[in-house]
Amino acid sequence: MFLIGSWKSNMQAIPTYVVTGATRGIGRAVAKELAGRGFRVFAVGRSVELLQSLSEACGSRVTTVAADLCSIAGVEQLLASIPSDSEIAGLVHSAGSLVPLQPYEQIDMNELAEHFRIHVGVPIELFNSLSRDCTVKRMLFIDSYSASNARLGWGAYSIVKAAAQMAARCAAQELPGTRTIRAYPGAVNTRIVDAVLASDTQTASTFASMREKGEFAEPEDVARFLVALLVDATDELIGSRDVFDYNNPGDRADVFQLTRS
Structure with missing residues:
Protein backbone atom coordinates (compact mmCIF):
# COMPACT_ATOMS: atom_id res chain seq x y z
CA MET A 1 0.00 0.00 0.00
CA PHE A 2 2.88 2.34 0.71
CA LEU A 3 4.33 1.83 -2.74
CA ILE A 4 0.98 2.47 -4.42
CA GLY A 5 0.42 5.59 -2.36
CA SER A 6 3.87 6.88 -3.16
CA TRP A 7 3.33 6.24 -6.88
CA LYS A 8 0.05 8.18 -6.84
CA SER A 9 1.66 11.03 -4.94
CA ASN A 10 4.52 11.18 -7.45
CA MET A 11 2.11 11.21 -10.39
CA GLN A 12 0.17 14.08 -8.84
CA ALA A 13 3.42 16.01 -8.34
CA ILE A 14 4.41 15.71 -12.00
CA PRO A 15 3.25 18.81 -13.94
CA THR A 16 0.42 18.02 -16.34
CA TYR A 17 -0.02 19.45 -19.83
CA VAL A 18 -2.87 19.18 -22.32
CA VAL A 19 -2.00 19.37 -26.02
CA THR A 20 -4.65 19.46 -28.74
CA GLY A 21 -3.91 18.63 -32.37
CA ALA A 22 -1.33 16.14 -31.13
CA THR A 23 -1.53 13.79 -34.10
CA ARG A 24 0.57 15.85 -36.50
CA GLY A 25 2.95 18.74 -36.94
CA ILE A 26 3.65 21.18 -34.13
CA GLY A 27 1.12 19.67 -31.72
CA ARG A 28 2.65 16.21 -31.98
CA ALA A 29 6.17 17.61 -31.62
CA VAL A 30 5.13 19.61 -28.52
CA ALA A 31 3.58 16.52 -26.91
CA LYS A 32 6.77 14.51 -27.56
CA GLU A 33 9.01 17.30 -26.26
CA LEU A 34 6.99 17.62 -23.04
CA ALA A 35 6.99 13.87 -22.51
CA GLY A 36 10.72 13.75 -23.21
CA ARG A 37 11.25 16.27 -20.44
CA GLY A 38 9.41 14.02 -18.02
CA PHE A 39 6.03 15.72 -17.86
CA ARG A 40 2.61 14.12 -17.93
CA VAL A 41 0.80 14.85 -21.19
CA PHE A 42 -2.79 14.44 -22.28
CA ALA A 43 -2.52 14.35 -26.08
CA VAL A 44 -5.75 14.94 -27.99
CA GLY A 45 -6.52 14.26 -31.63
CA ARG A 46 -8.95 12.55 -33.94
CA SER A 47 -6.77 9.85 -35.49
CA VAL A 48 -6.60 6.72 -33.34
CA GLU A 49 -3.76 5.35 -35.47
CA LEU A 50 -1.58 8.46 -35.16
CA LEU A 51 -2.27 8.73 -31.43
CA GLN A 52 -1.27 5.10 -31.03
CA SER A 53 2.07 5.75 -32.71
CA LEU A 54 2.57 8.78 -30.44
CA SER A 55 1.87 6.65 -27.40
CA GLU A 56 4.34 4.01 -28.57
CA ALA A 57 6.99 6.69 -29.09
CA CYS A 58 6.49 8.40 -25.73
CA GLY A 59 5.46 5.65 -23.33
CA SER A 60 3.43 6.03 -20.15
CA ARG A 61 4.02 9.77 -19.81
CA VAL A 62 1.47 10.37 -22.57
CA THR A 63 -2.23 9.65 -22.21
CA THR A 64 -3.86 9.80 -25.64
CA VAL A 65 -7.47 10.86 -26.07
CA ALA A 66 -9.11 10.24 -29.44
CA ALA A 67 -11.83 12.89 -29.53
CA ASP A 68 -13.40 15.46 -31.83
CA LEU A 69 -13.26 18.63 -29.78
CA CYS A 70 -15.73 20.33 -32.11
CA SER A 71 -18.43 18.34 -30.33
CA ILE A 72 -19.54 18.63 -26.72
CA ALA A 73 -19.16 14.85 -26.46
CA GLY A 74 -15.54 15.14 -27.52
CA VAL A 75 -14.80 17.83 -24.93
CA GLU A 76 -16.52 15.77 -22.24
CA GLN A 77 -14.47 12.74 -23.29
CA LEU A 78 -11.27 14.68 -22.66
CA LEU A 79 -12.53 16.06 -19.35
CA ALA A 80 -13.40 12.56 -18.17
CA SER A 81 -9.80 11.45 -18.71
CA ILE A 82 -8.34 14.22 -16.52
CA PRO A 83 -8.77 13.90 -12.73
CA SER A 84 -10.94 16.69 -11.33
CA ASP A 85 -9.19 19.35 -9.25
CA SER A 86 -6.03 18.82 -11.31
CA GLU A 87 -3.60 21.67 -11.82
CA ILE A 88 -2.96 21.96 -15.55
CA ALA A 89 0.51 23.44 -15.90
CA GLY A 90 -0.12 24.23 -19.55
CA LEU A 91 -2.86 24.01 -22.16
CA VAL A 92 -1.60 24.08 -25.75
CA HIS A 93 -4.07 24.94 -28.50
CA SER A 94 -2.56 23.29 -31.57
CA ALA A 95 -5.66 21.73 -33.11
CA GLY A 96 -6.40 23.23 -36.50
CA SER A 97 -7.68 22.57 -39.97
CA LEU A 98 -6.48 23.18 -43.49
CA VAL A 99 -8.38 26.35 -44.28
CA PRO A 100 -8.66 26.53 -48.08
CA LEU A 101 -6.39 29.03 -49.77
CA GLN A 102 -9.00 30.86 -51.78
CA PRO A 103 -9.78 34.48 -52.62
CA TYR A 104 -12.57 36.43 -51.00
CA GLU A 105 -15.13 35.88 -53.74
CA GLN A 106 -14.81 32.10 -53.44
CA ILE A 107 -15.26 31.82 -49.67
CA ASP A 108 -18.05 29.45 -48.69
CA MET A 109 -19.98 30.59 -45.60
CA ASN A 110 -20.64 27.10 -44.25
CA GLU A 111 -17.05 25.95 -44.68
CA LEU A 112 -15.80 29.15 -43.07
CA ALA A 113 -18.08 28.62 -40.07
CA GLU A 114 -16.65 25.14 -39.53
CA HIS A 115 -13.08 26.47 -39.56
CA PHE A 116 -14.09 29.20 -37.09
CA ARG A 117 -15.46 26.46 -34.85
CA ILE A 118 -12.14 24.59 -34.86
CA HIS A 119 -9.74 27.53 -34.59
CA VAL A 120 -11.78 29.89 -32.40
CA GLY A 121 -14.64 28.05 -30.73
CA VAL A 122 -12.78 24.92 -29.57
CA PRO A 123 -10.08 26.77 -27.56
CA ILE A 124 -12.75 28.86 -25.84
CA GLU A 125 -14.98 25.91 -25.02
CA LEU A 126 -12.08 23.74 -23.91
CA PHE A 127 -10.62 26.32 -21.54
CA ASN A 128 -13.99 27.20 -20.05
CA SER A 129 -14.83 23.53 -19.54
CA LEU A 130 -11.45 22.62 -18.05
CA SER A 131 -11.37 25.59 -15.71
CA ARG A 132 -14.63 24.58 -14.02
CA ASP A 133 -12.85 21.74 -12.22
CA CYS A 134 -9.15 22.37 -12.84
CA THR A 135 -6.67 25.20 -12.53
CA VAL A 136 -5.01 26.17 -15.82
CA LYS A 137 -1.72 27.91 -15.04
CA ARG A 138 -0.57 28.68 -18.59
CA MET A 139 -2.24 28.58 -21.99
CA LEU A 140 -0.41 28.74 -25.31
CA PHE A 141 -1.90 29.82 -28.64
CA LEU A 175 -8.06 35.65 -17.55
CA PRO A 176 -5.77 36.94 -14.78
CA GLY A 177 -5.46 33.50 -13.21
CA THR A 178 -3.98 32.01 -16.39
CA ARG A 179 -0.81 33.20 -18.11
CA THR A 180 -1.64 33.38 -21.81
CA ILE A 181 1.16 33.02 -24.35
CA ARG A 182 0.96 33.75 -28.07
CA ALA A 183 3.74 32.50 -30.31
CA TYR A 184 4.50 32.84 -34.01
CA PRO A 185 6.10 29.63 -35.31
CA GLY A 186 6.78 31.19 -38.71
CA ALA A 187 7.19 28.98 -41.75
CA VAL A 188 7.20 25.39 -40.52
CA ASN A 189 7.43 22.21 -42.55
CA THR A 190 3.85 21.04 -41.97
CA ARG A 191 0.83 20.24 -44.16
CA ILE A 192 0.11 23.91 -44.79
CA VAL A 193 3.35 24.15 -46.77
CA ASP A 194 2.18 21.39 -49.10
CA ALA A 195 -1.19 23.13 -49.43
CA VAL A 196 0.48 26.41 -50.39
CA LEU A 197 2.77 24.71 -52.93
CA ALA A 198 -0.26 23.08 -54.55
CA SER A 199 -2.23 26.33 -54.68
CA ASP A 200 -2.54 28.98 -57.36
CA THR A 201 -1.51 31.76 -54.98
CA GLN A 202 1.42 34.07 -55.57
CA THR A 203 2.93 32.72 -52.36
CA ALA A 204 3.41 29.27 -53.92
CA SER A 205 6.56 30.34 -55.78
CA THR A 206 7.93 31.99 -52.64
CA PHE A 207 7.36 28.82 -50.63
CA ALA A 208 8.94 26.71 -53.37
CA SER A 209 12.07 28.84 -53.20
CA MET A 210 12.12 28.64 -49.39
CA ARG A 211 11.83 24.86 -49.45
CA GLU A 212 14.63 24.60 -52.00
CA LYS A 213 16.86 26.71 -49.73
CA GLY A 214 15.89 24.73 -46.62
CA GLU A 215 14.36 27.77 -44.94
CA PHE A 216 11.42 26.02 -43.30
CA ALA A 217 11.74 25.19 -39.63
CA GLU A 218 11.00 21.65 -38.53
CA PRO A 219 8.15 21.07 -36.03
CA GLU A 220 10.62 19.65 -33.50
CA ASP A 221 12.69 22.86 -33.52
CA VAL A 222 9.64 25.04 -32.97
CA ALA A 223 8.37 22.64 -30.28
CA ARG A 224 11.51 23.16 -28.21
CA PHE A 225 10.91 26.90 -28.36
CA LEU A 226 7.25 26.56 -27.36
CA VAL A 227 7.96 24.14 -24.54
CA ALA A 228 10.66 26.41 -23.16
CA LEU A 229 8.06 29.18 -23.07
CA LEU A 230 5.57 26.93 -21.31
CA VAL A 231 7.94 25.37 -18.82
CA ASP A 232 10.98 27.59 -18.28
CA ALA A 233 9.89 31.17 -18.94
CA THR A 234 9.24 33.35 -15.92
CA ASP A 235 5.99 35.24 -15.56
CA GLU A 236 8.02 38.41 -16.02
CA LEU A 237 9.35 37.29 -19.39
CA ILE A 238 5.93 36.18 -20.57
CA GLY A 239 4.44 39.49 -19.51
CA SER A 240 7.19 41.48 -21.22
CA ARG A 241 5.74 41.12 -24.72
CA ASP A 242 2.44 40.42 -26.45
CA VAL A 243 3.77 37.66 -28.71
CA PHE A 244 6.92 35.58 -29.08
CA ASP A 245 8.33 34.99 -32.55
CA TYR A 246 10.41 31.89 -33.31
CA ASN A 247 11.92 33.69 -36.33
CA ASN A 248 13.10 36.58 -34.17
CA PRO A 249 16.71 35.88 -33.08
CA GLY A 250 16.20 37.97 -29.95
CA ASP A 251 13.15 35.99 -28.89
CA ARG A 252 14.93 32.71 -29.55
CA ALA A 253 17.94 33.84 -27.52
CA ASP A 254 15.76 34.96 -24.59
CA VAL A 255 13.79 31.72 -24.57
CA PHE A 256 16.49 29.15 -25.30
CA GLN A 257 18.91 30.57 -22.75
CA LEU A 258 16.34 29.54 -20.13
CA THR A 259 16.92 25.88 -20.96
CA ARG A 260 20.68 26.29 -20.59
CA SER A 261 20.59 28.08 -17.24
Whole structure:
Protein backbone atom coordinates (compact mmCIF):
# COMPACT_ATOMS: atom_id res chain seq x y z
CA MET A 1 0.00 0.00 0.00
CA PHE A 2 2.88 2.34 0.71
CA LEU A 3 4.33 1.83 -2.74
CA ILE A 4 0.98 2.47 -4.42
CA GLY A 5 0.42 5.59 -2.36
CA SER A 6 3.87 6.88 -3.16
CA TRP A 7 3.33 6.24 -6.88
CA LYS A 8 0.05 8.18 -6.84
CA SER A 9 1.66 11.03 -4.94
CA ASN A 10 4.52 11.18 -7.45
CA MET A 11 2.11 11.21 -10.39
CA GLN A 12 0.17 14.08 -8.84
CA ALA A 13 3.42 16.01 -8.34
CA ILE A 14 4.41 15.71 -12.00
CA PRO A 15 3.25 18.81 -13.94
CA THR A 16 0.42 18.02 -16.34
CA TYR A 17 -0.02 19.45 -19.83
CA VAL A 18 -2.87 19.18 -22.32
CA VAL A 19 -2.00 19.37 -26.02
CA THR A 20 -4.65 19.46 -28.74
CA GLY A 21 -3.91 18.63 -32.37
CA ALA A 22 -1.33 16.14 -31.13
CA THR A 23 -1.53 13.79 -34.10
CA ARG A 24 0.57 15.85 -36.50
CA GLY A 25 2.95 18.74 -36.94
CA ILE A 26 3.65 21.18 -34.13
CA GLY A 27 1.12 19.67 -31.72
CA ARG A 28 2.65 16.21 -31.98
CA ALA A 29 6.17 17.61 -31.62
CA VAL A 30 5.13 19.61 -28.52
CA ALA A 31 3.58 16.52 -26.91
CA LYS A 32 6.77 14.51 -27.56
CA GLU A 33 9.01 17.30 -26.26
CA LEU A 34 6.99 17.62 -23.04
CA ALA A 35 6.99 13.87 -22.51
CA GLY A 36 10.72 13.75 -23.21
CA ARG A 37 11.25 16.27 -20.44
CA GLY A 38 9.41 14.02 -18.02
CA PHE A 39 6.03 15.72 -17.86
CA ARG A 40 2.61 14.12 -17.93
CA VAL A 41 0.80 14.85 -21.19
CA PHE A 42 -2.79 14.44 -22.28
CA ALA A 43 -2.52 14.35 -26.08
CA VAL A 44 -5.75 14.94 -27.99
CA GLY A 45 -6.52 14.26 -31.63
CA ARG A 46 -8.95 12.55 -33.94
CA SER A 47 -6.77 9.85 -35.49
CA VAL A 48 -6.60 6.72 -33.34
CA GLU A 49 -3.76 5.35 -35.47
CA LEU A 50 -1.58 8.46 -35.16
CA LEU A 51 -2.27 8.73 -31.43
CA GLN A 52 -1.27 5.10 -31.03
CA SER A 53 2.07 5.75 -32.71
CA LEU A 54 2.57 8.78 -30.44
CA SER A 55 1.87 6.65 -27.40
CA GLU A 56 4.34 4.01 -28.57
CA ALA A 57 6.99 6.69 -29.09
CA CYS A 58 6.49 8.40 -25.73
CA GLY A 59 5.46 5.65 -23.33
CA SER A 60 3.43 6.03 -20.15
CA ARG A 61 4.02 9.77 -19.81
CA VAL A 62 1.47 10.37 -22.57
CA THR A 63 -2.23 9.65 -22.21
CA THR A 64 -3.86 9.80 -25.64
CA VAL A 65 -7.47 10.86 -26.07
CA ALA A 66 -9.11 10.24 -29.44
CA ALA A 67 -11.83 12.89 -29.53
CA ASP A 68 -13.40 15.46 -31.83
CA LEU A 69 -13.26 18.63 -29.78
CA CYS A 70 -15.73 20.33 -32.11
CA SER A 71 -18.43 18.34 -30.33
CA ILE A 72 -19.54 18.63 -26.72
CA ALA A 73 -19.16 14.85 -26.46
CA GLY A 74 -15.54 15.14 -27.52
CA VAL A 75 -14.80 17.83 -24.93
CA GLU A 76 -16.52 15.77 -22.24
CA GLN A 77 -14.47 12.74 -23.29
CA LEU A 78 -11.27 14.68 -22.66
CA LEU A 79 -12.53 16.06 -19.35
CA ALA A 80 -13.40 12.56 -18.17
CA SER A 81 -9.80 11.45 -18.71
CA ILE A 82 -8.34 14.22 -16.52
CA PRO A 83 -8.77 13.90 -12.73
CA SER A 84 -10.94 16.69 -11.33
CA ASP A 85 -9.19 19.35 -9.25
CA SER A 86 -6.03 18.82 -11.31
CA GLU A 87 -3.60 21.67 -11.82
CA ILE A 88 -2.96 21.96 -15.55
CA ALA A 89 0.51 23.44 -15.90
CA GLY A 90 -0.12 24.23 -19.55
CA LEU A 91 -2.86 24.01 -22.16
CA VAL A 92 -1.60 24.08 -25.75
CA HIS A 93 -4.07 24.94 -28.50
CA SER A 94 -2.56 23.29 -31.57
CA ALA A 95 -5.66 21.73 -33.11
CA GLY A 96 -6.40 23.23 -36.50
CA SER A 97 -7.68 22.57 -39.97
CA LEU A 98 -6.48 23.18 -43.49
CA VAL A 99 -8.38 26.35 -44.28
CA PRO A 100 -8.66 26.53 -48.08
CA LEU A 101 -6.39 29.03 -49.77
CA GLN A 102 -9.00 30.86 -51.78
CA PRO A 103 -9.78 34.48 -52.62
CA TYR A 104 -12.57 36.43 -51.00
CA GLU A 105 -15.13 35.88 -53.74
CA GLN A 106 -14.81 32.10 -53.44
CA ILE A 107 -15.26 31.82 -49.67
CA ASP A 108 -18.05 29.45 -48.69
CA MET A 109 -19.98 30.59 -45.60
CA ASN A 110 -20.64 27.10 -44.25
CA GLU A 111 -17.05 25.95 -44.68
CA LEU A 112 -15.80 29.15 -43.07
CA ALA A 113 -18.08 28.62 -40.07
CA GLU A 114 -16.65 25.14 -39.53
CA HIS A 115 -13.08 26.47 -39.56
CA PHE A 116 -14.09 29.20 -37.09
CA ARG A 117 -15.46 26.46 -34.85
CA ILE A 118 -12.14 24.59 -34.86
CA HIS A 119 -9.74 27.53 -34.59
CA VAL A 120 -11.78 29.89 -32.40
CA GLY A 121 -14.64 28.05 -30.73
CA VAL A 122 -12.78 24.92 -29.57
CA PRO A 123 -10.08 26.77 -27.56
CA ILE A 124 -12.75 28.86 -25.84
CA GLU A 125 -14.98 25.91 -25.02
CA LEU A 126 -12.08 23.74 -23.91
CA PHE A 127 -10.62 26.32 -21.54
CA ASN A 128 -13.99 27.20 -20.05
CA SER A 129 -14.83 23.53 -19.54
CA LEU A 130 -11.45 22.62 -18.05
CA SER A 131 -11.37 25.59 -15.71
CA ARG A 132 -14.63 24.58 -14.02
CA ASP A 133 -12.85 21.74 -12.22
CA CYS A 134 -9.15 22.37 -12.84
CA THR A 135 -6.67 25.20 -12.53
CA VAL A 136 -5.01 26.17 -15.82
CA LYS A 137 -1.72 27.91 -15.04
CA ARG A 138 -0.57 28.68 -18.59
CA MET A 139 -2.24 28.58 -21.99
CA LEU A 140 -0.41 28.74 -25.31
CA PHE A 141 -1.90 29.82 -28.64
CA ILE A 142 -0.03 29.18 -31.88
CA ASP A 143 -0.47 32.43 -33.79
CA SER A 144 0.11 33.30 -37.44
CA TYR A 145 1.54 36.22 -39.40
CA SER A 146 -1.51 35.78 -41.64
CA ALA A 147 -3.71 37.12 -38.85
CA SER A 148 -2.50 40.64 -39.59
CA ASN A 149 -1.16 40.36 -43.15
CA ALA A 150 -3.64 40.06 -46.01
CA ARG A 151 -2.24 38.08 -48.95
CA LEU A 152 -3.81 37.58 -52.34
CA GLY A 153 -5.64 34.28 -52.36
CA TRP A 154 -5.41 33.78 -48.60
CA GLY A 155 -8.72 35.45 -47.70
CA ALA A 156 -10.41 32.64 -45.74
CA TYR A 157 -7.19 31.61 -44.01
CA SER A 158 -6.34 35.15 -42.88
CA ILE A 159 -9.88 35.84 -41.68
CA VAL A 160 -9.92 32.70 -39.52
CA LYS A 161 -6.45 33.36 -38.13
CA ALA A 162 -7.34 36.98 -37.32
CA ALA A 163 -10.34 35.82 -35.30
CA ALA A 164 -8.23 33.21 -33.51
CA GLN A 165 -5.63 35.84 -32.66
CA MET A 166 -8.23 38.18 -31.21
CA ALA A 167 -9.65 35.35 -29.09
CA ALA A 168 -6.15 34.74 -27.69
CA ARG A 169 -5.64 38.44 -26.99
CA CYS A 170 -8.99 38.61 -25.19
CA ALA A 171 -7.98 35.60 -23.08
CA ALA A 172 -4.73 37.34 -22.14
CA GLN A 173 -6.63 40.41 -21.01
CA GLU A 174 -9.55 38.74 -19.24
CA LEU A 175 -8.06 35.65 -17.55
CA PRO A 176 -5.77 36.94 -14.78
CA GLY A 177 -5.46 33.50 -13.21
CA THR A 178 -3.98 32.01 -16.39
CA ARG A 179 -0.81 33.20 -18.11
CA THR A 180 -1.64 33.38 -21.81
CA ILE A 181 1.16 33.02 -24.35
CA ARG A 182 0.96 33.75 -28.07
CA ALA A 183 3.74 32.50 -30.31
CA TYR A 184 4.50 32.84 -34.01
CA PRO A 185 6.10 29.63 -35.31
CA GLY A 186 6.78 31.19 -38.71
CA ALA A 187 7.19 28.98 -41.75
CA VAL A 188 7.20 25.39 -40.52
CA ASN A 189 7.43 22.21 -42.55
CA THR A 190 3.85 21.04 -41.97
CA ARG A 191 0.83 20.24 -44.16
CA ILE A 192 0.11 23.91 -44.79
CA VAL A 193 3.35 24.15 -46.77
CA ASP A 194 2.18 21.39 -49.10
CA ALA A 195 -1.19 23.13 -49.43
CA VAL A 196 0.48 26.41 -50.39
CA LEU A 197 2.77 24.71 -52.93
CA ALA A 198 -0.26 23.08 -54.55
CA SER A 199 -2.23 26.33 -54.68
CA ASP A 200 -2.54 28.98 -57.36
CA THR A 201 -1.51 31.76 -54.98
CA GLN A 202 1.42 34.07 -55.57
CA THR A 203 2.93 32.72 -52.36
CA ALA A 204 3.41 29.27 -53.92
CA SER A 205 6.56 30.34 -55.78
CA THR A 206 7.93 31.99 -52.64
CA PHE A 207 7.36 28.82 -50.63
CA ALA A 208 8.94 26.71 -53.37
CA SER A 209 12.07 28.84 -53.20
CA MET A 210 12.12 28.64 -49.39
CA ARG A 211 11.83 24.86 -49.45
CA GLU A 212 14.63 24.60 -52.00
CA LYS A 213 16.86 26.71 -49.73
CA GLY A 214 15.89 24.73 -46.62
CA GLU A 215 14.36 27.77 -44.94
CA PHE A 216 11.42 26.02 -43.30
CA ALA A 217 11.74 25.19 -39.63
CA GLU A 218 11.00 21.65 -38.53
CA PRO A 219 8.15 21.07 -36.03
CA GLU A 220 10.62 19.65 -33.50
CA ASP A 221 12.69 22.86 -33.52
CA VAL A 222 9.64 25.04 -32.97
CA ALA A 223 8.37 22.64 -30.28
CA ARG A 224 11.51 23.16 -28.21
CA PHE A 225 10.91 26.90 -28.36
CA LEU A 226 7.25 26.56 -27.36
CA VAL A 227 7.96 24.14 -24.54
CA ALA A 228 10.66 26.41 -23.16
CA LEU A 229 8.06 29.18 -23.07
CA LEU A 230 5.57 26.93 -21.31
CA VAL A 231 7.94 25.37 -18.82
CA ASP A 232 10.98 27.59 -18.28
CA ALA A 233 9.89 31.17 -18.94
CA THR A 234 9.24 33.35 -15.92
CA ASP A 235 5.99 35.24 -15.56
CA GLU A 236 8.02 38.41 -16.02
CA LEU A 237 9.35 37.29 -19.39
CA ILE A 238 5.93 36.18 -20.57
CA GLY A 239 4.44 39.49 -19.51
CA SER A 240 7.19 41.48 -21.22
CA ARG A 241 5.74 41.12 -24.72
CA ASP A 242 2.44 40.42 -26.45
CA VAL A 243 3.77 37.66 -28.71
CA PHE A 244 6.92 35.58 -29.08
CA ASP A 245 8.33 34.99 -32.55
CA TYR A 246 10.41 31.89 -33.31
CA ASN A 247 11.92 33.69 -36.33
CA ASN A 248 13.10 36.58 -34.17
CA PRO A 249 16.71 35.88 -33.08
CA GLY A 250 16.20 37.97 -29.95
CA ASP A 251 13.15 35.99 -28.89
CA ARG A 252 14.93 32.71 -29.55
CA ALA A 253 17.94 33.84 -27.52
CA ASP A 254 15.76 34.96 -24.59
CA VAL A 255 13.79 31.72 -24.57
CA PHE A 256 16.49 29.15 -25.30
CA GLN A 257 18.91 30.57 -22.75
CA LEU A 258 16.34 29.54 -20.13
CA THR A 259 16.92 25.88 -20.96
CA ARG A 260 20.68 26.29 -20.59
CA SER A 261 20.59 28.08 -17.24
